[in-house]
Amino acid sequence: MSVTIKDVARMANVSVASVSRALNGHGGVTAETQKRIREVAARLRYVPHNAARSLITRRTQTIGALLPDLHGAFFSELIRGIDLAARARGLYMLVSSSHGDATEAAIALRAMQGRVDGLLVMSPHADEAFLDENLPIVLPTVLINSHVRSDRHAALDVDDYGGARAMTEHLLGLGRKRIAFIAGPEVNHDVQERCRGYREALAAAGLADRAIVLPGDFTEESGYHAGKQALAMVPRPDAIFAANDMMAIGCLSALSEAKVRTPEDIAVAGFDDIPMARYVTPPLSTVRVRIAELGEAALERLVRMIEAPDDAAPEPRTVVGTELVVRASCGGNDAVRRRA
Amino acid sequence: MSVTIKDVARMANVSVASVSRALNGHGGVTAETQKRIREVAARLRYVPHNAARSLITRRTQTIGALLPDLHGAFFSELIRGIDLAARARGLYMLVSSSHGDATEAAIALRAMQGRVDGLLVMSPHADEAFLDENLPIVLPTVLINSHVRSDRHAALDVDDYGGARAMTEHLLGLGRKRIAFIAGPEVNHDVQERCRGYREALAAAGLADRAIVLPGDFTEESGYHAGKQALAMVPRPDAIFAANDMMAIGCLSALSEAKVRTPEDIAVAGFDDIPMARYVTPPLSTVRVRIAELGEAALERLVRMIEAPDDAAPEPRTVVGTELVVRASCGGNDAVRRRA
DNA sequence: GCGCGGAACGTAAACGTTTTCACACGGGCT
């Protein structure tokens, strides 16, 4: 059995209350006894039992992160951003991921109960009904990249629309007229926004009827297939904008296989700026999502909610910006353009 | 305030004991009352308070992961492997990373106290003294890729030595005679083992005095510089084996910049098999570390320790295998060879 | 000299569970 506050109290000839006060620096203890208690505690290697502590303080110094998956660069970065910000505030992070269905997500949510001070939720299953059903009203929660449009919950999104629109406009600015878009999983909220950005940029250029949307599912293979499809079209597109980098990379393979030159014949662009994007040939133009920043922002928002529980005026839904990263694959001059 | 077990008991006209029994399925409750209690609990959206529960059960259903950093593909994969295995057992994961020094690591360790059933530790600060000082003896712990050679703690390592040796032997088998090795940070345990594998493979081929070790620090730039250095040597190496993929990629840039052909003039190989390795030109031969598997194995080992606390015979230190991934950059035929 | 206030410390309640123990009850056995 582990050493408890009582052991320390006994060894130091004081009551448990004094030990608690001394160790937490709450005052009401002589400097002398405080010192003695501290020494005894150190000697006994006393470490307070956090479960007991948070049972009574109702604080856990921990935030929960509910994620759909842990695969890939995106989540890795997101977690990193969250952890960075959490660490700066002395908070810990309880992560739960890979829940295939809503039931699993619900179980995970319950398991967080009484273990976290707040929740960061990024889950495809987190629709409004699900949240109402499984979320205790009292637990501060921030939704990340959710399609839920409720203002009962705080939410934080990536500016998918703006990024996609900027990239499309950039391609148009380079003189490309027939720009195809490779979409991702239909249910995906990000994809929808990216597609909207693409369409509206075309519309603004008076090319609304020129939109070409090819199916995809975020994998390299689907990008490859979409590339083949694009090559078979007449007239052939002169640019391909993929909803994520992996598909863009697959598309590049299809083009190089067909001896079609990039960017001379067909420009290619992606979305995300995964580390690999810089190393493929030609280096991939893309829209950089500042994912770590997203995680940090989400955590900071959550902390604000935790500290001011009854903030009457919830902050508006916020978006974190993107950057246009221009490399060789689209034929522009290399550049990074930060967007709000 | 949140709804507690007492509220459920009151509403269902039973004692809290019965509620506990009914909800945990411990028996000793009529099917009928059990049903009634369950209904009331559901209606009230009762969720047990985990801190209270684990205070008395002394189980948290959570394992802690102490990591040095969250950056890069390695940790992303590791976390993913851990999470996968944890999830399969209904365990949660409390992660703590980015502690710059031993003090921070110690604080993190204390914070885990009473919140986790076991610990996965992968930290440069985790030397033996540190562990003795900060680890309560009772807490099951598995060390990952640690240089600590104590058998007081369970440990799990990547077979850096075997992987490096296999790659070196492969290069030798392809007829390369002057193989240079780009090292990583000196303090790094993995690097030392990889270097040892390289040296011993050479020694076994009677080429012990042909070892060429260039400095590096795991970054792309350091690989680039090492590449330059190698090019300046006379006689020039006919193969370069980098201690990780990023350096190998930097090295590739240096070679292509100097119009040196890979693999014809100089073969190149890396270590890790990061996703990018497949996409650089030429595709990089490398040693694949099954990181997710490492995470899973570590967790499974930890679970075994938790379930059998006083296992007199601690299992021997285990290693997880590597795979030789042969791609174009070393001039062999594409292949993946799994090694124990 | 007496009361009063504050500082230092102790006692005990509280947090929300699980679990041990005791109790009541009914039915099958001798």
Place this chain on the structure above:
DNA sequence: AGCCCGTGTGAAAACGTTTACGTTCCGCGC
């Protein structure tokens, strides 16, 4: 009929903290 045992239930202790509330003691002002 009496006994015993199993089964369902409740009361209460326990887990390790924090903190509200007492108590003691000392110094100070009147």
